[in-house]
Structures are given as C-alpha cells and as structure tokens.
Amino acid sequence: MNRRSESDLTRRGLLRRAGLGAGALALGPTLLAACGSDGSGTTTKAASAAAESPELKKLLDGITSKQVVIGNYGGTTEAARKKAFWDPFTERTGVRVVSADIPGRLGNQMLAGEVPAKWDAFHGSAAEALTAQQEGKKPLPKVPSIAYEDLIPAEFQPYMWQSFYVAYVPASLKGTFSGAGPQTWADFFDTKKFPGKRSWPGKDYTPGTREAALLALGVAPDEIYPIDIERADAKIKTIWDDLVFYDQFPQAQSFLTSKTVALSFGPNGMWKALQGKGISVDVRWTMTPILQPNGMNTMPDAPNMDAVQALAAFCAQPERQAEFAVLTNYGPPSKAAFDAMSKAEASALPNAPGRTVVAPDIKWLADNEGNLQDANKKLFAG
Template sequence: MQRHPIRTISRRRAVSVIAGGFSGPFIIRSVGAQSVLPEQATVPSILKGSGEVRIASFGGTLQEAQRQAFFEPFENATGIKVRIVPAPDIVKVKAMVESGNIELDVVHSDLTATAYLMKAGDYLEKIDYSLVDDGVGKLYRHEYELDFFVYAQVMAYRTDAFERAAPASWADFWDTKKFPGDRAMYGMGAGDPELEFALMAAGVAPEGLYPLDVDGALASYDNIKKSVAKWWQLPAQAIQLLADREVTMTTVYNGRMEAMQAQGLPAAICWNQGLARRDGWLVPKGAKNKVNAMKFIAYSTMPIPQARFALAITYGPVNESAFRYLPPERLSVLPSSPEIRKQLVPFNYNWWSANRETAIAKFAKWLLG
C-alpha cells in the first residue's frame, strides 16, 4: 500500500529442500470461533540461524497479522530474534544508507518506493532467490524487492441502497441516475489519484489503460465531481462514510471492508475493474543482518506462512501453493485467488513511478479548481 511520501522528490537444491518442508504434515491451531491457522511443523535448516533481524512494519491490524503469520513463527522455528520497529518513510531509509547508520534489515515497502531508491542510486540489496520457494509467481519477484501480499483498490457500496441491481462497473459508479446517492473517492494524501477508475468509467478498456491519459481522466472526473461528498485521505474515512450512510458508494482498499462486513453492516465489494496492487519486502544496502533478512523474506513467502497471513487479514498470497491451505469461503475474499484476480486490473507501477509527479500535480490542480 502506498505509505511512502516520496513526492518530495540457482541453488536449486536449496529451493527443493524448502519446498519439501511444505509437503509434510501441518498442524491446525484454533484462533477463534471463525478461523484456524495452519502451522509449519518443520522449517528447512537453511533458514535457521542465530542473532536478530530488525523489521520495519506499519503497525495496526496489518502488523498484528504479520505477527501471527510471520514474526512469531519465524522466531520460534529458526532461532532468529525478530525486532519490530516503526517503518520510516523511504526518504529516511535512503538517509540511513547514506550515513552508514542503518537501523533496519527488512522494510515493508512497495514497488513505488523501490523504484525511487533504485533511481536514486545503490541503496538496496538484491533479493536472494536461492532461498525463495518456486511457488512464488514471476509477477511478484523483483531484483530488489519480493512482494508478500496482494491487495485491491475497489468499489464498495451499501447493499440496502439499491433494490434492483447492484453496481458492477465504474460506469455504474459514475451513473448517479441509475444508482443515486453521494459518493466518496480518494483525494490527496500519500497515495495516487484514481485515474484508472475515471478512465474505465469513460469507456476505456482495462487492457488499454496504460499509458494513462491524465487529461482524459480529469475530463471524466468532471462528470462525477458534484456527486462526490467526500474526497478521503485516509482509508478508514471511506469505511466510516459508508457505515454512517453518508455515501452509498466509495472507493476503498479491500482489507478495510472485512471489519464492516463482520459487524453485519449491509455492504459489499465490487471486484470487477478493481486495481490489483502489491506490497513487498526490501533490504537496505549494508543491512547489518542481511543474511537473516533474506531468511525471513524467504520464510514469509512459504506456503503455510502465506496462508496464515491470508487467514488473519483479507490480503492475498503471492505463493500459489498457499491456496491449498485456505477454505473456499476465504478464497472468495482474497484478491489473488483465481476467481477474483481475473476480475482485477494489474496496477502499473512502472507507469506511476515515471509519471507520478506530473499526474498528481494535474489532479491536485483539478481538485482544487
């Protein structure tokens, strides 16, 4: 997820050993009335070690899911102590490397931040893919970052607002006659304007979105602007607006909807034409515990840890083998599951990395105009 304010600016044998760790028996431990977490009965010896690894995380429910899925099991299984520290913005990571005072070994990041550091210079360690399971798809593997979950930027709506048909596309979101009521959309903050949604509402096919026509997107925004009651900055605001009946539809990150739906509030996600996005791990250049960092990253993308994470929070695995440990009802709400991911549009990190400043400046001028 975009949390990095950067606009201011084979060892085939090792792989087979790791894969072998998944085929043996695993333990199911209850974590409450509604879910269970699979447990890794053994861990490959190549991932064991000593010392510590310092991991930067963003806190909140996401960090709690990481604790259950990755941090505690990794520490218990490998003997490597996990120290959690608050995640800095990516500019501070850059400054740490430049000063030589690197206080982190693993940073929760995304491809936008990684691209910024790669463009700036030699600030990252290459990922050691000799340790990473073959089940992690090519899409999620990058030279200096390994994705560890998939989330989606989607439309959410109140099911009690529409008696006949439910909105099924961004054209429907824009259609305030057929689907009346106020809307909420992302405005200005640390993220990116939702230009893709505006273009699809105007009839641009998902496969023809990139390169984005920024001016065309702003023209499409003109048609919905009067119906947008709130341009939210924080994801929690979008959910609150929906829960309080201030809007009938909003853009939202899928993980934010779980708590609302668990409370029985009448709301649903439209997956069609949502954006599939990913978060990953990176290792700052010169990290003091580089070896342990690579072991942790490899562990977190093993099938069972991936399944644990997907059961703790509704973000999808990057390891295809994780799906075998997930029940059908859970797969039905995960962005990387086969049935949902085919409805989503892959977010183009390369385009946004190259065009972010210009696109945001044009959107801000339009929004404030």
C-alpha cells in the same frame, strides 16, 4: 532521492496518519480485533505444519543475529504479520522481530544507501524498490531464491518479500441499493441511476483513481496503461459534486457506515475489517479490481542480514502466505498459497484465479508518480 521518491512520500503521509501500511492496510485500533476472521468460519490449512526444505532449514539454523528490525505502519496488517510470520519465526529460531515505526523519508534514504541502515527491511512498494535499484547508491540485496514469489512480476522477485496484492474496489452497505445495485465502474460514476455520494481519496493520494475513471469510460483492463491522465480527470470531474473526500482511510469506512456515502472507494482490506466487525458490507467485486503489490524491501547494509534473509525465506512458505491472506483479504504472492486454502477463501481474494483485474504497470506508475501528483493539485485546485 528523485522527484518520484518525494511524491511517493506524500502518498505515505496519508498512510501514516491513518496508521496503515503502504497501499492501504486495514484499520485503526478500534477494528484491530477484526483481523482474525471474516465471519465465514473457514480456516487455512495449519501454517504450523509447514514443512521446511533443506535450504530453508539451513538458513534458519545458520542465524547468529539476535534480532531483525522491520519498518512498518502498524495497524491490523502488522498484527496479521505478527500472527502469520513474526511470532512463528521467533518460536522457530529464537530471533526477535522488532517492529519499527516509519518516520518521514528515512526508509527511502536507507533503501537508497544514502544513510546507514538502522532497520533490516521496511514495508514499501514495488515502485520504491524500482527507484532504489535504478538510482540508489548501493545495489539492493537479493533475497534467497527460495523466497521468490511467482505471482509478483519477475523483475521484482529478487528484491521483494512477504508481498501481497491490495485491490482498490468500492463497497456499499447491504440494502443501500435495490436489486443487484451498481455492477460496473460506469455505474459508480452514474449518480442518477444509482443515487448517493461516493467517497474518494483526497489530494495526496493517487493509486487506483485514474484507473477507475478510465474503466468507467470503457477502457479495457489490459489497456489502462499508459494512463491518459487528462481524460481520466475529465471523467472524475463529472461527479465532483457527489464526491466526499477522505485523507485518512478510517474516514472512508466512517463515511460508509454512517451512510454519508452510498459507495466508498478504497483498499479492499478496509471492507474485510468491517465485515469482521459484523457490518454487512457488499464488496463490489464485479467492478474490476485495480491491483497494486506491496511488500518488504531489504536494506543494502541491513545490520542483521543473516536474520532478514532467513525471514524472507520463512515468509515464502505457502501455508503462512495463505494464513496472512485470509486474515487480511489481501491477495497472496504465490500460486502455492492458493493451494493451501479452501476454494471459498481463495475466491474471496483480489487476485483469485479467474478474476478479471487491472494489473499494475509498476514502471509506468513509478516514472509518473510526480505527474499524477501534479495532476491532483490541478484537479483539486479547480
């Protein structure tokens, strides 16, 4: 794989140390119980009542494989998948879903066709899928058309499934600030008007950081890309002494709950899990959320191709997508999933209808991940 893929592995090193999925996936074992509720008492429409289309029924009934192997990072995101997708799939088909830990670069090598596939799919990113499409030795298999997710960019719909949107957004403990408290990214960077430390990702992680800095400078959400890295880093340096760095996502939560920081920046699933544990957390949704899609990528030579193709289609059922979204607070990949949940549930999600967001330029991010990592090294060295 090229330098783009190598730098993405650095990002995934942080995720792996935290026991989380790519792009920030919830929490460690102590908060595992949080994945089932946000304390609101609302529930999605019963996923078990999802009707099978003739196309889906044909795929499910036609499976001859006995298992399907999925590479992932564990944590509460995998627990939510198990509840919303894996267990119902096994109950419906009798096919066992095997969860495999992602070591080193193995997932990328299998996706590129460089080594024989041991898994059928793994939790990756749109950028990894793009790299494999452009540079892999074998073409990526397309999922069945009924598995396409209409809120995912069209060019990735054939290659990603069980997708969801992570939002990078700050949070604070209730009562930290008087009145409404900080409302904008400019406020996040204003430690005089809103005193207190801010948690920030360490040198191995780039998603969302430059976007946040540019939003603080007044750049419009739809003009963030291409990122002006030098300008963004200059803004980050203005509060460098007020930043507390983390290299595992649970640290970002600990910095917040211990009041080490007044504002903690990271993936929104972390704040959902704290709320599920009864901790009063204000997610600062008025600070424009920075979105990134995550999802499953199917291996070119998946050992159980019939099962993984059927599983991809099974996961596209709106009721199941809605259940996963409510469990994790990650945004669903289809418009129909929003119709399968209550208005209160929908309004709490990163890509809720009507919410202003920074939509990712996946190609730019994939092409420039190495440049972003190099900029991080320079930023932290200084």
